[in-house]
Amino acid sequence: MRLFRWWLFFLLLLLPLGMLVEGLLTNDLGADPAKYIVKELGFWALCWLWLTLAVTPLRKFFGWRWLMAYRRMFGLYAFFYAVLHLLAFATFLLGWRWDMLMTELTKRPYIVMGSLALLLLLPLAVTSTQKMQRRLGRRWKKLHLLIYPASLLVLFHFVWQIRSDFFQQLIFAILLAILLGYRLYLKRRS
Numbered sequence: 001m002r003l004f005r006w007w008l009f010f011l012l013l014l015l016p017l018g019m020l021v022e023g024l025l026t027n028d029l030g031a032d033p034a035k036y037i038v039k040e041l042g043f044w045a046l047c048w049l050w051l052t053l054a055v056t057p058l059r060k061f062f063g064w065r066w067l068m069a070y071r072r073m074f075g076l077y078a079f080f081y082a083v084l085h086l087l088a089f090a091t092f093l094l095g096w097r098w099d100m101l102m103t104e105l106t107k108r109p110y111i112v113m114g115s116l117a118l119l120l121l122l123p124l125a126v127t128s129t130q131k132m133q134r135r136l137g138r139r140w141k142k143l144h145l146l147i148y149p150a151s152l153l154v155l156f157h158f159v160w161q162i163r164s165d166f167f168q169q170l171i172f173a174i175l176l177a178i179l180l181g182y183r184l185y186l187k188r189r190s
Contacts, residue, residue: 002069009070013077016044017084034092041088042114045081046154046172048074049121053151053179060186072128075147079125082118110160117153120146148183151176 020040023029029036052074058064094100104111124144126132133140155176159169 002066005066006070006073009073013048013073016040017081034088038085038088038093041081041085042158045078045085046158048078048081049147049151049154050172050175050179052078053147053176057179057182060182076125076128079121082121086114086118108160110157113153113160114157117150117157120150120153124150148180151180 020029020037024033024037027033052071055067055071055074059067090096090101094104105115124146127136127140127143136143155169155173158172159166162169
């Protein structure tokens with residue numbers, strides 16, 4: 001059953017990427033495929049990051065201990081989609097022009113927030129193996145607290161891109177408030 005669940009989560013988390021590739025091959029990504037790809041990859045990076053944050057509350061609230069075995073996978077997928085989001089942005093929207101990147105960084109603070117979030121997620125991805133957990137000992141848990149400021153930066157990155165409709169950003173902000181608020185509640189209770 002555990003192996004089945006592992007493959008199920010592994011493939012479900014890959015599904016959005018597969019749908020993007022299928023849309024690219026069938027030329028079904030809308031009027032601006034480059035922008036669509038960048039947006040979708042960022043959206044799924046955010047979803048998987050929130051899913052990673054949801055594991056502990058779901059375990060505590062519903063008693064789903066089995067979910068803990070997949071938290072690392074969720075986090076690594078969040079990082080994977082975030083890296084793809086950055087690569088798609090650099091490739092499709094900037095054409096790997098560093099002068100444009102510098103201009104974008106100074107003109108659009110949401111890009112700075114997204115970049116900082118990715119930098120905070122990088123050591124989490126690198127140290128996610130069991131070997132690194134053993135090597136770092138207690139410092140590993142402290143290092144992995146970086147997910148909290150990274151998630152806030154991701155939210156700012158997402159919110160600052162609002163053009164007209166803010167409903168989706170509001171939903172993600174409420175979810176993050178619940179996920180982080182529940183952790184604060186548990187910490188104060190103990």
